[in-house]
Amino acid sequence: PTQEMETAASAAIPAGVDPVFAALHRFNRGQYDACISLCTALLGENPYDQAVWCLKCRAMTMQAFIDDLDFEEEATADALLDENATAALPRPGTSLTRPMTQSNAPGQPGLGMRPVSASGRPLSGFARPGTGSARPDSRVGLSGAPAGIRPGTSRPMTALGRLVRLGTASLVAAAGGPFINVDRLDLRKYAQRPALSRALFEYLLYFEHSPKKALELAAHCTAAAGYEDWWWKERLGKCYYQLGLYREAERQYAASVKTQPMVASYLQLANVSLRLDQPKAALLIYKQGAERYPHDTALLLGVARVHEALGELPLAVESYKRVAGMDPSNVEAIACIAANHFYSGQPELALRFYRRLLQMGIRNTELWCNLGLCCFHSSQYDMALSCLERALFLASDDAMADVWYNIGQVAIGIGDLGLAYQALKVAISADSNHAEAYTNLGVLELRKGNVEAARANFRTAQTHAPQMYEPFYNGALLAYNLGEFQEAFELAQKARDAFPDHTDTLELLGQLNQQLRL
Numbered sequence: 001p002t003q004e005m006e007t008a009a010s011a012a013i014p015a016g017v018d019p020v021f022a023a024l025h026r027f028n029r030g031q032y033d034a035c036i037s038l039c040t041a042l043l044g045e046n047p048y049d050q051a052v053w054c055l056k057c058r059a060m061t062m063q064a065f066i067d068d069l070d071f072e073e074e075a076t077a078d079a080l081l082d083e084n085a086t087a088a089l090p091r092p093g094t095s096l097t098r099p100m101t102q103s104n105a106p107g108q109p110g111l112g113m114r115p116v117s118a119s120g121r122p123l124s125g126f127a128r129p130g131t132g133s134a135r136p137d138s139r140v141g142l143s144g145a146p147a148g149i150r151p152g153t154s155r156p157m158t159a160l161g162r163l164v165r166l167g168t169a170s171l172v173a174a175a176g177g178p179f180i181n182v183d184r185l186d187l188r189k190y191a192q193r194p195a196l197s198r199a200l201f202e203y204l205l206y207f208e209h210s211p212k213k214a215l216e217l218a219a220h221c222t223a224a225a226g227y228e229d230w231w232w233k234e235r236l237g238k239c240y241y242q243l244g245l246y247r248e249a250e251r252q253y254a255a256s257v258k259t260q261p262m263v264a265s266y267l268q269l270a271n272v273s274l275r276l277d278q279p280k281a282a283l284l285i286y287k288q289g290a291e292r293y294p295h296d297t298a299l300l301l302g303v304a305r306v307h308e309a310l311g312e313l314p315l316a317v318e319s320y321k322r323v324a325g326m327d328p329s330n331v332e333a334i335a336c337i338a339a340n341h342f343y344s345g346q347p348e349l350a351l352r353f354y355r356r357l358l359q360m361g362i363r364n365t366e367l368w369c370n371l372g373l374c375c376f377h378s379s380q381y382d383m384a385l386s387c388l389e390r391a392l393f394l395a396s397d398d399a400m401a402d403v404w405y406n407i408g409q410v411a412i413g414i415g416d417l418g419l420a421y422q423a424l425k426v427a428i429s430a431d432s433n434h435a436e437a438y439t440n441l442g443v444l445e446l447r448k449g450n451v452e453a454a455r456a457n458f459r460t461a462q463t464h465a466p467q468m469y470e471p472f473y474n475g476a477l478l479a480y481n482l483g484e485f486q487e488a489f490e491l492a493q494k495a496r497d498a499f500p501d502h503t504d505t506l507e508l509l510g511q512l513n514q515q516l517r518l
Contacts (some may be wrong), residue, residue, distance in 0.1 A: 229259075
């Protein structure tokens with residue numbers, strides 16, 4: 001089969017065209033399989049052709065390449081076994097584990113208006129790794145740390161698990177064994193050849209997924225370059241980061257920035273600070289990079305993401321607006337600005353931004369659902385139902401519960417409690433962990449006079465979403481009306497811990513204090 005494939009690849013080359021040029025042309029067009037086939041045939045004729053060997057390395061690397069500039073999801077094992085913690089009880093706003101709980105800016109939504117993730121962060125308008133999960137600590141335990149709030153949101157057990165699986169699959173798929181026998185390489189010899197060494201490094205890191213071998217090669221090449229090549233310093237930082245040696249990675253990235261400031265180096269240096277739970281240091285790095293590259297949107301997006309993770313929404317929106325001004329087609333900036341307008345009580349403005357995304361060709365469940373909610377809060381009820389119907393038509397199993405929950409919200413708004421009850425029941429059947437649906441269903445059960453069913457729904461919501469204050473406050477109010485003051489006091493305290501500035505909870509606690517003193 002291998003010879004037939006090579007023959008077919010060679011036959012596809014027009015007469016009179018150099019095979020090396022044909023392979024390079026396919027590489028530039030992203031046809032990596034055809035490029036690899038041509039290079040394999042050429043290497044079969046001349047195994048010592050360095051140009052073809054380098055081209056095949058690049059093609060195989062691009063097949064398995066993963067962009068690692070964005071901040072990735074923190075794995076369970078990395079979080080539980082993390083020894084780089086700097087403070088057990090950081091001040092709010094200085095750690096990703098303790099974001100700000102209120103906004104002092106006028107016109108900005110508080111915690112009561114904007115839903116939060118398991119870590120207490122306001123939900124972003126754009127799904128990114130780490131935006132919907134909490135950073136586990138020693139109180140979570142080994143059994144509860146991997147679990148997510150919703151299906152599909154659980155954490156990976158290890159950060160390198162995906163890379164190991166990809167590497168194994170790639171070796172099995174390669175007919176005749178691996179392309180390069182890594183263990184027999186003389187890395188010192190390759191360090192003296194700059195072009196080959198760079199291609200080999202990328203192959204080792206992204207295709208073979210061997211950061212130790214890549215680190216060894218990068219160390220030899222850095223020494224051969226006289227410790228003056230920023231590219232090799234940045235690659236050393238990549239290897240240390242994948243190995244979990246964050247302090248060493250930080251030093252290498254800082255040395256790379258000092259030698260030659262590059263956007264990629266700034267982004268990866270900030271990622272190290274975020275992994276060490278130092279968001280203020282990451283902000284400083286992003287801003288230093290933005291001063292040197294003022295028209296690069298990646299650095300401004302990093303600033304906005306960190307501000308949003310810390311609960312500093314006005315600063316985050318300001319950065320998103322700067323990004324949208326530089327790149328009007330940036331989906332993340334437009335979506336986050338739209339979400340901020342919606343939760344600030346300006347659904348008409350949010351509708352304009354979501355329509356912009358629709359005009360850009362984005363059509364998915366989340367966008368149609370957001371359009372439906374904006375139309376509903378803008379009193380365009382006919383458009384709201386049409387948008388929600390489209391969202392329901394496109395919804396996958398993971399998003400089905402959210403769409404039905406929003407349909408229930410719309411039904412409550414128009415006074416159709418029967419439809420709302422049925423929609424919330426369907427949402428719970430699609431996702432048995434949907435805490436918001438349980439909370440609203442408890443309120444509807446209470447309106448029907450089913451006190452025990454309402455209490456059971458509130459308790460289920462409290463179990464699935466301890467970061468929400470609504471189920472605790474509703475449970476406390478129900479217990480207070482039933483005369484169970486001790487239970488009401490305990491639930492009200494939990495609601496206050498989740499949302500310290502909730503006025504109704506504070507008033508209920510004051511009344512309970514008076515009752516318990518009698």
